[in-house]
Amino acid sequence: MEEERTHIISALVLHKPGVLQRVAGLFTRRGFNIDSIxxxxxxxxxxxxxxxxxxxxxxxxxxxxxxxxxxxxVIKVRDLEHETTVKRELCLIKVHxxxxxxxxxVIQYAGIFRGRIIDVSSETLTIEITGDSDKIDTLIDLxxxxxxxxxxxxxxxxxxxxxxxx
Amino acid sequence: MKxxxxxxxxxxxxxxxxxxxxxxGVLLPLYDVIYDSNLRHILVxxxxxxxxxxDGYARASGEVGVCIGTSGPGATNLVTxxxxxxxxxxxxxxxxxxxxxxxIGNDAFQExxxxxITMPITKHSFQPMKAKEIPGMIKSSFYIASTxxxxxxxxxxxxxxxxxxxxxxxxxxxxxxxxxxxxxxHPLQIKKAAKLIINxxxxxxxxxxxxxxxxxxxxxxxLSETIGAPVTNTLLGKGSxxxxxxxxxxxxxxxxxxxxxxxxxxxxxxxxxxxRFSDRTTGNVDEFAKNAKIIHIDIDPAEIGKNIEVDVxxxxxxxxxxxxxxxxxxxxxxxxxxxxxxxxVKEFKNAxxxxxTYNDVPLKPQTVIKEIFDTLEDDTIVTTxxxxxxxWMAHYFTSKHPRTFLxxxxxxxxxFGFPAxxxxxxxxxxxxxxxxxxxxxxxxVCQDLATIKEYDIPIVICILDxxxxxxxxxxxxxxxxxxxxxxxxxxxxxxxMLAESFGVNAERLxxxxxxxxxxxxxxxxxxxxxxxxxxxxxxILPMVPPGCGLTELVGEYKxxxxxxxxxxxHEKSQEKVGD
Numbered sequence: 001m002e003e004e005r006t007h008i009i010s011a012l013v014l015h016k017p018g019v020l021q022r023v024a025g026l027f028t029r030r031g032f033n034i035d036s037i038x039x040x041x042x043x044x045x046x047x048x049x050x051x052x053x054x055x056x057x058x059x060x061x062x063x064x065x066x067x068x069x070x071x072x073x074v075i076k077v078r079d080l081e082h083e084t085t086v087k088r089e090l091c092l093i094k095v096h097x098x099x100x101x102x103x104x105x106v107i108q109y110a111g112i113f114r115g116r117i118i119d120v121s122s123e124t125l126t127i128e129i130t131g132d133s134d135k136i137d138t139l140i141d142l143x144x145x146x147x148x149x150x151x152x153x154x155x156x157x158x159x160x161x162x163x164x165x166x
Numbered sequence: 167m168k169x170x171x172x173x174x175x176x177x178x179x180x181x182x183x184x185x186x187x188x189x190x191g192v193l194l195p196l197y198d199v200i201y202d203s204n205l206r207h208i209l210v211x212x213x214x215x216x217x218x219x220x221d222g223y224a225r226a227s228g229e230v231g232v233c234i235g236t237s238g239p240g241a242t243n244l245v246t247x248x249x250x251x252x253x254x255x256x257x258x259x260x261x262x263x264x265x266x267x268x269x270i271g272n273d274a275f276q277e278x279x280x281x282x283i284t285m286p287i288t289k290h291s292f293q294p295m296k297a298k299e300i301p302g303m304i305k306s307s308f309y310i311a312s313t314x315x316x317x318x319x320x321x322x323x324x325x326x327x328x329x330x331x332x333x334x335x336x337x338x339x340x341x342x343x344x345x346x347x348x349x350x351x352h353p354l355q356i357k358k359a360a361k362l363i364i365n366x367x368x369x370x371x372x373x374x375x376x377x378x379x380x381x382x383x384x385x386x387x388x389l390s391e392t393i394g395a396p397v398t399n400t401l402l403g404k405g406s407x408x409x410x411x412x413x414x415x416x417x418x419x420x421x422x423x424x425x426x427x428x429x430x431x432x433x434x435x436x437x438x439x440x441x442r443f444s445d446r447t448t449g450n451v452d453e454f455a456k457n458a459k460i461i462h463i464d465i466d467p468a469e470i471g472k473n474i475e476v477d478v479x480x481x482x483x484x485x486x487x488x489x490x491x492x493x494x495x496x497x498x499x500x501x502x503x504x505x506x507x508x509x510x511v512k513e514f515k516n517a518x519x520x521x522x523t524y525n526d527v528p529l530k531p532q533t534v535i536k537e538i539f540d541t542l543e544d545d546t547i548v549t550t551x552x553x554x555x556x557x558w559m560a561h562y563f564t565s566k567h568p569r570t571f572l573x574x575x576x577x578x579x580x581x582f583g584f585p586a587x588x589x590x591x592x593x594x595x596x597x598x599x600x601x602x603x604x605x606x607x608x609x610x611v612c613q614d615l616a617t618i619k620e621y622d623i624p625i626v627i628c629i630l631d632x633x634x635x636x637x638x639x640x641x642x643x644x645x646x647x648x649x650x651x652x653x654x655x656x657x658x659x660x661x662x663m664l665a666e667s668f669g670v671n672a673e674r675l676x677x678x679x680x681x682x683x684x685x686x687x688x689x690x691x692x693x694x695x696x697x698x699x700x701x702x703x704x705x706i707l708p709m710v711p712p713g714c715g716l717t718e719l720v721g722e723y724k725x726x727x728x729x730x731x732x733x734x735x736h737e738k739s740q741e742k743v744g745d
Binding site for chain 2: 013014018021022025026029059062063066067069070071072073074075
C-alpha cells in the first residue's frame with residue numbers, strides 16, 4: 001500500500017449548470033474522498049476554476065485526474081505540488097464574547113493572526129481570517145475557550161507560484 | 167422552426183433512419199412531428215427494450231442507436247439500458263421527455279431528475295432550455311457518443327422547449343473544448359512495446375471489445391500471425407479474432423476456455439488490446455499473467471493501471487496503434503521465428519477441445535450450442551442474455567466475425583438478448599439474427615414479442631429453458647451448500663403458448679438433432695419465431711471461483727476426445743465465496 005497524501009487538485013471547468021454535480025458525483029461513485037471543494041469564476045470567460053483537496057495514494061490520485069479529465073465539461077486538471085503552490089482559505093468565526101475583557105482578548109488574537117473583526121454584537125464578535133488551513137486551525141483552537149458560536153470555512157483555493165499557469 | 171422539428175431534423179442530418187421509442191405526455195410535441203416525418207419509429211412495448219434495441223442496433227452496425235422515452239417512469243425505464251450501454255462502451259443516444267421548464271423542480275406529474283439519475287451512467291448529457299440549443303446539442307451528442315471510447319449520451323427535453331419557435335442557424339458548430347480523444351499512440355511507447363514483443367518467447371494477445379469498436383480485427387490478425395501470438399478474447403472481444411483460427415484460444419476468465427486461462431498464465435508477454443481487465447476476466451489480479459510483461463493498448467487513459475499494473479501502456483485508437491506497432495516490429499526484425507511456441511499452443515489446444523457432443527435427454531446445453539452453431543451462417547448475428555446461457559454461448563460458440571456476438575458484459579443485464587436482437591435485425595435486415603436467452607431473462611422482456619410481430623422483425627429466439635436462474639443456482643450448488651434459495655422458476659409460463667398468443671410462431675424442442683431443421687426453417691420462414699429448448703437443469707459450467715487465479719478451475723472440464731491424456735488442474739477448495 002502506497003502512502004496516502006493530501007493532494008491539491010486544480011481543475012478548469014466550463015461554468016455551467018450541473019458541472020459541480022458531475023465532479024462531486026464522480027468522486028462519490030469512484031470512492032474518492034473530498035476534504036473540500038471550492039468553485040468560482042476564472043480568468044477565462046465561461047470557465048470556472050475548482051480547487052479540490054483530496055486524500056489518497058498516488059494510484060488513487062492518478063485515477064482522480066484521469067477520471068476528471070474524462071468529463072466533457074472539464075477542460076484541464078492539475079495536481080498542484082505543495083512546495084510550489086500558494087494555498088489560501090477564508091474562515092469566519094463567531095466567538096461568544098459577552099464581556100469587555102473577552103472582547104479585547106479576542107481582538108488581540110485576531111490581530112496576531114492578521115484577522116479582522118467584521119461584526120460585533122453585545123454577545124459576539126465575528127473574526128474574518130485568511131491563510132493556510134493550519135493557521136486557521138490554530139486561531140480556532142485559541143478562541144475555542146471563549147465559546148465558538150459558529151464557524152464557516154471556504155476550504156482552500158490554490159494556484160502555482162511564479163509565472164506558471166495551467 | 168419548432169424545437170420538436172429541430173430534434174427530428176438534427177437526427178436525420180446525423181444519418182439516423184430508425185428510432186426505438188415509447189411516447190408519453192411531455193413527448194406529445196415531438197411525436198406530433200414524428201407523425202409526419204420519414205424517420206422510422208418502432209414502438210416498443212417497454213422503454214427498457216427501446217434502450218436495449220438501440221444498443222443492439224449500435225453493436226451490430228457501429229452506428230449510434232437512438233431510443234426515446236417520456237419523462238418520469240419512461241426515463242427511469244430507459245436507465246437499465248443506458249447503464250448497459252455505458253458499461254460496454256456502446257454508442258447510443260437516449261432522448262428523454264421532461265416536464266415543462268417552469269415546472270422543473272416542483273415534483274410535477276411524471277417528473278424525475280433524469281440528468282441526475284443518468285449522470286453516472288452516461289458519457290455526457292444535455293438539457294436544452296431554449297429550442298435554439300437543440301441542433302448543437304444533438305450534433306455534439308453524436309460526436310461524443312461515437313468517438314473516443316464510445317458511450318451513451320442522454321438529452322433531457324422539456325416539453326415547452328419542444329414547442330418553442332426559433333430561427334435555426336445555418337452552420338451548426340460543435341464546441342467541446344474539454345473533449346479531445348487521443349488517437350495516435352506515443353511513438354516511444356510503441357517502440358518499447360515492439361522491443362518487448364520481439365524479445366518474448368511466449369507472447370499472447372488479449373483482445374477486448376475495443377478491437378471491435380475500432381474495427382481493427384484485420385490489424386489484430388496480422389499482428390498475431392506475424393509474431394506467432396495466440397489470441398484470447400474477453401466476452402466483449404468475442405468475434406474480434408476468428409475463433410476457428412489455429413491461433414485462437416477462445417474466451418478468457420471466470421468461465422473461460424482452459425486453453426486461454428492456462429496459456430495466459432504461461433505467457434511471458436501479454437498484449438492487451440481494448441480491454442479493461444474486469445474482475446471476471448482476470449480472476450485474482452495477483453495471479454494474473456504473473457510470468458508476463460503486460461502491454462496495454464486502450465483509447466481511455468483511465469483504464470490504464472486501473473485494475474492491474476502494466477509495463478507498457480499505450481493510449482490510442484487500437485487500429486492506429488496496432489498498425490504502428492506492427493510496422494515497428496517489422497522494422498526491427500523482419501523474420502520472427504515462432505514455431506516452438508505456436509506448436510506448443512496447438513498441442514495444448516488440441517488436448518482440451520471442450521466436449522460438446524452428447525446424446526442426453528434432457529438436452530445438454532453444450533449440444534444445443536453446437537447444433538445452433540452448425541446451423542448458422544458465419545455472418546449470423548447472435549445475441550445472448552445473461553447467466554449460464556451467456557457463458558455457454560461465450561465458451562462453446564465459435565464466433566468468426568466482429569459485431570456478430572452481442573452480449574451484456576459489464577452490467578450483466580438479464581433481458582438484454584431479445585431486444586438487442588430486435589435492434590440488430592433492424593440495423594441488418596439482410597442478416598440472420600438469433601437471440602439465445604435463458605427462460606428467466608426472456609420473461610423479463612417478453613412483452614416485446616408484440617413489437618417483433620407488429621413490425622415483422624424476423625428474429626429467432628432460442629430459449630435455453632431449464633426453469634432455473636441457472637447461474638445463481640450454480641453458485642448456490644458450488645458455494646452455498648446446495649441451498650437453492652429462490653432460483654427455481656416453476657412451471658409457468660408455457661413459452662410456446664405465450665409466443666402464439668402474440669402471433670409468433672413457436673415450437674418446443676427436447677431431443678438431440680431437433681434443432682438444426684427447426685432453426686433453419688425458422689430463419690428461412692422470414693417470420694419471428696420462438697424455440698423453447700428444454701435443457702438439463704443440473705448441468706454446471708466449469709468455472710474459476712472469485713478470488714482465485716485463472717488456472718484454479720472448479721468442476722470437471724470435459725474434453726471432446728476422451729482418449730486424450732487428461733490434463734490435470736487444481737481442485738480449489740470451495741470455501742472462497744465472493745461476488
